[in-house]
Amino acid sequence: MTKEPTTSVAVSPAGEAVPLSSRATRAAERRAAIVDAAMEEFIARGFAATRLDDIAKRAGVAKGTIYLHFKDKESMFEELVRTVIVPVVAKLTALPPPTGSVRDLVEAFASNFLKEVIGTRRGDLVRLIVAEGPRFPSVADFYYREVVSRGIAGMRALIELGIARGEIRETDLARYPQILVAPAMIAVIWQSLFARHAPLDAQDMLRVHLDLIFGERRTT
Amino acid sequence: MTKEPTTSVAVSPAGEAVPLSSRATRAAERRAAIVDAAMEEFIARGFAATRLDDIAKRAGVAKGTIYLHFKDKESMFEELVRTVIVPVVAKLTALPPPTGSVRDLVEAFASNFLKEVIGTRRGDLVRLIVAEGPRFPSVADFYYREVVSRGIAGMRALIELGIARGEIRETDLARYPQILVAPAMIAVIWQSLFARHAPLDAQDMLRVHLDLIFGERRTT
DNA sequence: ATTTTATGACTGACTAGTCAGTCATTGTCA
DNA sequence: TGACAATGACTGACTAGTCAGTCATAAAAT
Structure with a gap:
């Protein structure tokens, strides 16, 4: 089932050589924004009552983007x-x-x-x-x-x-x-x-x- | 005004073996059944994830009946x-x-x-x-x-x-x-x-x- | 130009709450 | 006592709405 580690987490290999606003960085930032927003919403409403639309809005992201980072709710x-x-x-x-x-x-x-x-x-x-x-x-x-x-x-x-x-x-x-x-x-x-x-x-x-x-x- | 429902428990003749269900008694029993079922479901799933249909089924009652006893979820x-x-x-x-x-x-x-x-x-x-x-x-x-x-x-x-x-x-x-x-x-x-x-x-x-x-x- | 990432309109499954109709129980009257 | 009428508890199909998850399209990066 959820065996998959989901989309490759932007775990940048030790080295950096990569400019700060690389894809990986941006992805990580977005992911963090989603996590923060989700935290806020889940705490306020509980799992079942939390809407993904609200998380997306709070994170400043489209709903579909969430699914680039997480398999499901x-x-x-x-x-x-x-x-x-x-x-x-x-x-x-x-x-x-x-x-x-x-x-x-x-x-x-x-x-x-x-x-x-x-x-x-x-x-x-x-x-x-x-x-x-x-x-x-x-x-x-x-x-x-x-x-x-x-x-x-x-x-x-x-x-x-x-x-x-x-x-x-x-x-x-x-x-x-x-x-x-x-x-x-x-x-x-x-x-x-x-x-x-x-x-x-x-x-x-x-x-x-x-x-x-x-x-x-x-x-x- | 004989409008009173008079929870007439005394209606049942003493000797009779049928004090089974006066309206009031049945209603109270049903309410209790709903409360028990709801307790079980809410504990198991939390408020938001609990379905009234499940409560009704568990209580052995139609969904509409719940609304005779409670305003809403x-x-x-x-x-x-x-x-x-x-x-x-x-x-x-x-x-x-x-x-x-x-x-x-x-x-x-x-x-x-x-x-x-x-x-x-x-x-x-x-x-x-x-x-x-x-x-x-x-x-x-x-x-x-x-x-x-x-x-x-x-x-x-x-x-x-x-x-x-x-x-x-x-x-x-x-x-x-x-x-x-x-x-x-x-x-x-x-x-x-x-x-x-x-x-x-x-x-x-x-x-x-x-x-x-x-x-x-x-x-x- | 091609590939990767992001978007948000859309779909379909699901559910709280409603209500017209049924029928067991209760009350009334002969 | 038995027959008939009134009551209102009960039902469950239905409505109106919600929301997780999808995907065709667009934007951005390479």
């Missing part, structure tokens, strides 16, 4: 998720220096997450995946494989380190890194759904949560 | 959410006796939540609300008003009691009852999306989380 959605998520994973995988206390590490993660995800388009994407996941097993699979399982593994490693160093009391926590992450996820969803009813100070909430796990912070 | 969805949620709220509002430790109370809540929500159709409904909320402000509003704000308030009261009684150390927790609830919500979502990849022992996870908040449990 479904695979566009799937590729969109991949396209947007991969760089985020890459960024998070670029681990910070293993210096300082575990709490500092976790806090670095948290503040990064706060800035890069909560209340941003990427946060909305998370909600979108939760929303459409059951109807797009391939998306859910991908997300689990690339983001969730890695994230859980990384958090577990951190927790174990924290336990080993005596920073974390509750040793069972290592079995459920989800607990460490849960408030952050809740914050993402809260901002999408209830921000207008009751804004949430995500940063402060995460701080309190970390106090709960690591104990009250002394002085820094 | 949108208000059907909205009423559906209300219909399903109200009894749950009622149940949770029936507070347990204020006996025992706060931890016991919270644990009672948790185990109730586990049994009644996580991994059930109601859990899927929560996911559905997260999914469709942004496109159905009225649903999100209703859910916030009837479930979220009450739940948060209730949890806050419990936390404050726990703090007053010395069961809970972290006094800032009262400002973010979301932290108390977060793992439970994550469990709901996890079961919907990732259960097949990595089943989650929600009960055990919640126990660990409560240990984190209340401190390790002594004896039971």
Whole structure:
């Protein structure tokens, strides 16, 4: 079925020698415009209710052009998720220096997450995946494989380190890194759904949560 | 005016074995069948992708019948959410006796939540609300008003009691009852999306989380 | 001039919502 | 009690509209 990698993605081979506004470049720009527009529309309306005409209009492109880049609506959605998520994973995988206390590490993660995800388009994407996941097993699979399982593994490693160093009391926590992450996820969803009813100070909430796990912070 | 339909349930002679279908009863049954079918379909496909024909077929009813009970697809969805949620709220509002430790109370809540929500159709409904909320402000509003704000308030009261009684150390927790609830919500979502990849022992996870908040449990 | 890329009018499949007609149930009267 | 009339719940074929995907044509690049 969708075995095809679609139209050859303009992955320019390492070298460039090619003038900036080559075909490949233009194609890549158009593709990016389509991805951005699609992101916007899918987040606002969900998969089924999004019209390709709207995506095309927003991207400043004719509808037919979309089909030069994507096989159909479904695979566009799937590729969109991949396209947007991969760089985020890459960024998070670029681990910070293993210096300082575990709490500092976790806090670095948290503040990064706060800035890069909560209340941003990427946060909305998370909600979108939760929303459409059951109807797009391939998306859910991908997300689990690339983001969730890695994230859980990384958090577990951190927790174990924290336990080993005596920073974390509750040793069972290592079995459920989800607990460490849960408030952050809740914050993402809260901002999408209830921000207008009751804004949430995500940063402060995460701080309190970390106090709960690591104990009250002394002085820094 | 004897115009009243008088839901005359008494019409059926006591001894008769035919109380099967008065008009009113049948109507109520049909409405219930439609609500059930709609719930199933909306959960499986989301709002936009659900066909009224499918709901009708599943409910064993003609499409036109749906319109005798609901104005249109949108208000059907909205009423559906209300219909399903109200009894749950009622149940949770029936507070347990204020006996025992706060931890016991919270644990009672948790185990109730586990049994009644996580991994059930109601859990899927929560996911559905997260999914469709942004496109159905009225649903999100209703859910916030009837479930979220009450739940948060209730949890806050419990936390404050726990703090007053010395069961809970972290006094800032009262400002973010979301932290108390977060793992439970994550469990709901996890079961919907990732259960097949990595089943989650929600009960055990919640126990660990409560240990984190209340401190390790002594004896039971 | 030829090939590649882009366009947008067009098509056909699909579906929310309607409504004229049917008929089981209920009410009335002899 | 039985026959007949009134009611309105129920049906499903139909309408009007939508939208994913196509393709003949045009523009741009080479």
